[in-house]
Amino acid sequence: MKAAFVSAAGEQPAYGDFPEPQADDSHVVVTVKAAAVSQLAKARAAGTHYSATTQYPFITGIDGTGTLSNGDPVYFLAFNSPWGSMAERTLVPADSIVALPATLDPVLAAALANPGMSSWAALTRRAQLRAGETVLINGATGTSGGLAVRIAQHLGAGKIIATGRNRAALDQLRAQGADITLTLDELSGALPALMKEGIDVVLDYLWGQSALDIMQAAVAGGEKTVRFVQIGSLSGQEITLHSKLLRSSGLTLMGSGLGSVSDKELIACISEMLAAAAESDFSIPFQMRPLNEVAQAWQEDDSRCRTVFTL
Numbered sequence: 001m002k003a004a005f006v007s008a009a010g011e012q013p014a015y016g017d018f019p020e021p022q023a024d025d026s027h028v029v030v031t032v033k034a035a036a037v038s039q040l041a042k043a044r045a046a047g048t049h050y051s052a053t054t055q056y057p058f059i060t061g062i063d064g065t066g067t068l069s070n071g072d073p074v075y076f077l078a079f080n081s082p083w084g085s086m087a088e089r090t091l092v093p094a095d096s097i098v099a100l101p102a103t104l105d106p107v108l109a110a111a112l113a114n115p116g117m118s119s120w121a122a123l124t125r126r127a128q129l130r131a132g133e134t135v136l137i138n139g140a141t142g143t144s145g146g147l148a149v150r151i152a153q154h155l156g157a158g159k160i161i162a163t164g165r166n167r168a169a170l171d172q173l174r175a176q177g178a179d180i181t182l183t184l185d186e187l188s189g190a191l192p193a194l195m196k197e198g199i200d201v202v203l204d205y206l207w208g209q210s211a212l213d214i215m216q217a218a219v220a221g222g223e224k225t226v227r228f229v230q231i232g233s234l235s236g237q238e239i240t241l242h243s244k245l246l247r248s249s250g251l252t253l254m255g256s257g258l259g260s261v262s263d264k265e266l267i268a269c270i271s272e273m274l275a276a277a278a279e280s281d282f283s284i285p286f287q288m289r290p291l292n293e294v295a296q297a298w299q300e301d302d303s304r305c306r307t308v309f310t311l
Helices: 039-046 106-126 143-154 167-175 184-197 208-220 263-277 291-300
Strands: 002-006 014-017 027-036 063-067 073-077 089-093 097-099 134-138 159-164 180-183 201-204 226-230 251-255 286-290 306-310
Touching (some): 002 291, 027 106, 073 263, 097 263, 106 143, 106 201, 106 263, 134 208, 143 167, 159 167, 159 184, 167 180, 184 208
Parallel strands (some): 134 201, 159 180, 226 251, 286 306
Antiparallel strands (some): 027 063, 027 089
């Protein structure tokens, strides 16, 4: 069969022949329809993510949509090397499959599953958002952060604050459910008043200085608990965090990602999110590319418009 796979550390995915998967007692073969490029898929392929495999060769891609042998449409997670999602067929643990809603386009489902899961898991499993609470999304102008605005609204957030670098993108988020939008340059000046009004949950896609500003403002705001959920690090991997920030306040700092949420819970989150996507507008920009163009498309992928390989 044909697949996109990495043959050695540091190499880019190549398109070629790969052995056929064989089902067993705990795994099923999925005929793949669509598989999206994501930052996680790229990092695992490059060997730089903490969950990356050291087994070569392996098929790239962490998830996708397709059909079972009986024709049922499904979404699947593919974390078990060498069986990634970017192949004509792949081998998937039976408990890593979710039935796709009949009304949900499988290509759209492949595009939005990873970015949608990031905020759905963070809000429902980690922060345990309650209806009416205020959510600040730091880094909302990317695909995942922008989708988080609509997901927070769907889950009952009372007020949504969105931050980012792109003012035009922030203006679009106002039409999609954000109540307040701030550029990162405006954020630090606005935080004292916002914390006084009350921020319950922070979803942080950036880390870096803006994350530190939010945590410092949460501490200065008094004893009220602020649940800060770290999801991404587009502004840098490290910050200088003084220990008193945690000792002297109600700030609760946690992460959301592989390891902090079990595979079983990730599957449950994705099932819930895809069911919601069949009823609500969770659409995101994406472009379809045939898998045989993986070498070029991998380099051209732009996080503002998700690349989805189709087979």
